[in-house]
Every structure is written in C-alpha cells, then in structure tokens.
Amino acid sequence: xxxxxxxxxxxxxxxxxxxxxxxxxxxxxxxxxxxxxxxxxxxxxxxxxxxxxxxxxxxxxxxxxxxxxxxxxxxxxxxxxxxxxxxxxxxxxxxxxxxxxxxxxxxxxxxxxxxxxxxxxx
Amino acid sequence: xxxxxxxxxxxxxxxxxxxxxxxxxxxxxxxxxxxxxxxxxxxxxxxxxxxxxxxxxxxxxxxxxxxxxxxxxxxxxxxxxxxxxxxxxxxxxxxxxxxxxxxxxxxxxxxxxxxxxxxxxxxxxxxxxxxxxxxxxxxxxxxxxxxxxxxxxxxxxxxxxxxxxxxxxxxxxxxxxxxxxxxxxxxxxxxxxxxxxxxxxxxxxxxxxxxxxxxxxxxxxxxxxxxxxxxxxxxxxxxxxxxxxxxxxxxxxxxxxxxxxxxxxxxxxxxxxxxxxxxxxxxxxxxxxxxxxxxxxxxxxxxxxx
Numbered sequence: 001x002x003x004x005x006x007x008x009x010x011x012x013x014x015x016x017x018x019x020x021x022x023x024x025x026x027x028x029x030x031x032x033x034x035x036x037x038x039x040x041x042x043x044x045x046x047x048x049x050x051x052x053x054x055x056x057x058x059x060x061x062x063x064x065x066x067x068x069x070x071x072x073x074x075x076x077x078x079x080x081x082x083x084x085x086x087x088x089x090x091x092x093x094x095x096x097x098x099x100x101x102x103x104x105x106x107x108x109x110x111x112x113x114x115x116x117x118x119x120x121x122x
Numbered sequence: 123x124x125x126x127x128x129x130x131x132x133x134x135x136x137x138x139x140x141x142x143x144x145x146x147x148x149x150x151x152x153x154x155x156x157x158x159x160x161x162x163x164x165x166x167x168x169x170x171x172x173x174x175x176x177x178x179x180x181x182x183x184x185x186x187x188x189x190x191x192x193x194x195x196x197x198x199x200x201x202x203x204x205x206x207x208x209x210x211x212x213x214x215x216x217x218x219x220x221x222x223x224x225x226x227x228x229x230x231x232x233x234x235x236x237x238x239x240x241x242x243x244x245x246x247x248x249x250x251x252x253x254x255x256x257x258x259x260x261x262x263x264x265x266x267x268x269x270x271x272x273x274x275x276x277x278x279x280x281x282x283x284x285x286x287x288x289x290x291x292x293x294x295x296x297x298x299x300x301x302x303x304x305x306x307x308x309x310x311x312x313x314x315x316x317x318x319x320x321x322x323x324x325x326x327x328x329x330x331x332x333x334x335x336x337x338x339x340x341x342x343x344x345x346x347x348x349x350x351x352x353x354x355x356x357x358x359x360x361x362x363x364x365x366x367x368x369x370x371x372x373x374x375x376x377x378x379x380x381x382x383x384x385x386x387x388x389x390x391x392x393x394x395x396x397x398x399x400x401x402x403x404x405x406x407x408x409x410x411x412x413x414x415x416x417x418x419x420x421x422x423x424x425x426x427x428x
Contacts, residue, residue: 023382023414024148026155027334035289035337050382107417112240113153113334116286 025051025105028083032117041092041119045071045099052082057104060087065096082106094120148411152240153335154280155328156297157378158409160387161353162322163299165247165276167204167235168196169412169421175210176406180372180391180399185217190226197412198423206231206251214263224259227266236275243280243295249273251301267310272320274301280328282335293331298323303357314362322355322371330380349378351387356394370398374405384410 030047032038045062055077062071072088085101100114149156149166158164160175177190192210199205208229215221229251236246251272258265278297299322305315326349332339333346356371376389391403413421 023411023417024155026330026382029333029338033338034334107414109414109417111150115335 023051023105023107024109024111025049025053025083025103026111027101027113027115030099030115034115035117037118037120039120042089044086044088046084046086047099047101049083049085049103049105051105051107053077053085054104054106054108057110058085058102060085060099060101062087062089063098063100064092070097092119094118148413149245149278151238151243151245151278151280153282153331154243154278154295155330155380156245156278156280156295157326157328157349157351157380157385157387159297159324159326159351159353160376160378160389160405160407161355161372161374162297162324163249163274163276163301164196165245165278165297165299166238167198167202167233167247169198169416169423170196170409171412172407172409174408177391178403178405180393180401180403182399183397187215189213200423200425202235204233204235206233206249212263222259222262224263225265226258226263228254228257230254241283243278243282245278247276249276249301255306266305266315268305268307268315270306270315271304272301273304274299274320280331282331289336292336293328295326295328295331296323297326308362314364316359316362316364316367318357318359320355320357322353324351324353326351326378344379347380349380351376351378351389353389354394366397368397369395371395372398372403382411383414384408 026049028048028050030045032042032045045060047060058077059075061069064070070090070092072090075085075087078084085103096116096118098114098116102110102112104110148168149164156164156166158170172192172194175192175194177192179188179190181187190210190212192208194206194208196204196206210226212226213221213223231249231251233247233249236248238245251274253266253270253272255266255268260267276299278295280295282292284292301320303318303320307315309315329341329346329348333341353374354371356369358369359367371394373392373394374389376387378385378387387407387409389405391405393399415421
C-alpha cells in the first residue's frame, strides 16, 4: 500500500510540477463589471483574463438590446498587458448592452463568453 | 516563412481545428465549462488524468469496510475520438476478519464526441466501456472473472440560455449518463451475472459561470473557482436476478475547485438504497488537465502529434 501510494503521489507531483504553462483563458473581471449597472456611459469595455491572449485571434463586440453593434471596432490588447482586451464604445444612451468575447490564449486554447451591463436605471 | 508568420499559421490551424463547433479538450460548450465529475462519466473527450482518487465507501451491507485508490486517464486520439483507462487498488476488511488488498478490474473506454451545441451549452458523447475479466483479484476481492461490455450515452446541458428573468439560474448545469452492462458470461461460480442498467446525473452550480457571465458578485480566488455539485448514480439489474440483489446507488454532494491546470474535488458518499451500504463515506480527487499542462506535446490529440 505504502509503495503504491508513494508511486501515485510521486506521479501526481511530477505532473503538477510541469506547470505553469499557459492554459485556457478565463474572464477574471471586467469594466463595466459583469452584470453591473453604471450611472453614466463608459468610453470603453475592458476585460481582464487569467492568461495572456493572442491578438490576431481575440475579439470583443458590444451590442445593444436590438443587436446593433455599438462598439468602435478598435479591439486592442495593450502591448504590456497581454491578459487585457479592450474596445472603445460609441456614445451610448441608457439601456442594456451585451458584451461578447472570443479569445485564444497564447497556447492556442480558445474560450468564449458573454455578459451584460446596464447604463442608467439599476 | 518568418517566425511570426509560422506561429500565426500554427495558431490558426489549431483554432480552425477546435473552434467553434468541434470538440474541445476540457468540457466546453459555448460559454460553459463543465468540470470533470467524479462519480458520473464526463460528456466530453479530454486529455485529463485523475491521480489519484481516494475513496472510503460507506460500510457495506454486510458491515465490511473498504478503501480505494484509483487512477484514471482520458486521452484524445483525434479532436472527437478519445479513450479512457482506469485501474484501482483496494483494501477490504470484512467484519472480524483481516484486510484483503489487491487490484480491481482494469477499465477501458472508447469515446466519440457526438455533438457540441455552443449556443445551447449542450454536449453529448457515446462510449463503449469495457471492464476486463481476470485483471483484478478475483477470489479475494470479487473482481470479475468475465469481461463486461458497457455501451453508453453521456450528456451535458448548461442553463445559460435561460431568459433574463431567471438569470440567477444560468450557472446551473446538468450532466448525466445512461449505459447498459453486457457481461460476457451469464454466471460465475454459480452466481448469475445480470445485465445492469446504469444511470446517473450531476447537478452543479458554477460560481465561475456566475462571475464571468451573469453577475460579478465580488468573489475572488479561490472562491470564484468553486463549483458546488451533487452527483447521483444507480445500477439496476433487470434479468438473471438473484434474491437480494437489487438496485444500488449513491448520492454524493460535494464541491470542485477548478484551477487552470488541475481541479480538486471532495464529496460525501451517501447510500441511496439499503443494498448500497449504510453510514457515510467520502472521497477526494486530484485531477489534472493535461492539455493545459502539456499544450504542445502529449496534451494534444494523438492525430496532431505529427
């Protein structure tokens, strides 16, 4: 029993020691925050991820309640902040907006997600 | 081709192979990440390894106690086809007797990812499991002296497509499976080997999903990586019945912490029928995501190694 347990634990620790390599990128937090209500229209949406992103394969769009794009299409990942995805917004009236993101982490793992935020009300 | 162009081409190829409808390593369907469940089979092909799963089942109906140590590996052959291998060591102490130790049967499986419906966070997989005879301690630990074939269907469904009025229910997801045992011998040592209908499901509430896709309630690591879960699994013999042999099953409430490279799960084990034992057991599992730890080598499908 002791030998078997030692072998298994040694194997587990060996596998674990191989980390860290880049992994799937998950949303860590966003501004405006996921599901939040903000009093005034933000100038941009910024999302922070748990891993660095591949700029050529990472995007974010923002749509209004009718599905119309309201972002400026100027998606960028700041050079010194590879985990950050940002897009500018047109001047927005009060309402509910949906953010859709598709990203590829630097090790080619794709992930996606979406969330809403509200301007005014709340 | 310069280095950047080559890298972009490699990434593009990887993305095309896996995005958006094709099967992904890990349990992804659209916005939904399904963690590897412990009791019930996962509805996705993957490059993952449980090393180890330590189980203390509830005391059996005859009063014997048991400890199990299992290792399980899932590996993708192609993006949609995978296989599984599992083996376990156990120690059983009958009432008033000495402990008996040894290996249980070798378990293998061949899987095909039937569908991944991203918008509806739905995922399905068919598999053929094989429990191999004479690969464990037959006489002392009742490991089978016959091989059993078990075709099955595994599924998962996230509730991210619920309307805004039910947004707090969106982090819920269900996974489950149905399978049938076909033993290759109808009886062993005078005891019939029935066909069993196996069914199970898991209900989970994903705090990562709540944080990323519904509402940021301010959870930070490690709490924003927790997934409370309840698993149920049952097995019902429906032919070649032996008196006293009936449905067995357990209910297992617990929690999974899902990190970037591995997850840790812990569950209580509650017998769901009188024949399933009495009292409370428990388990813990350390589960590695090989595709994240070794993304460019053994974490890729074997078909992409060359």
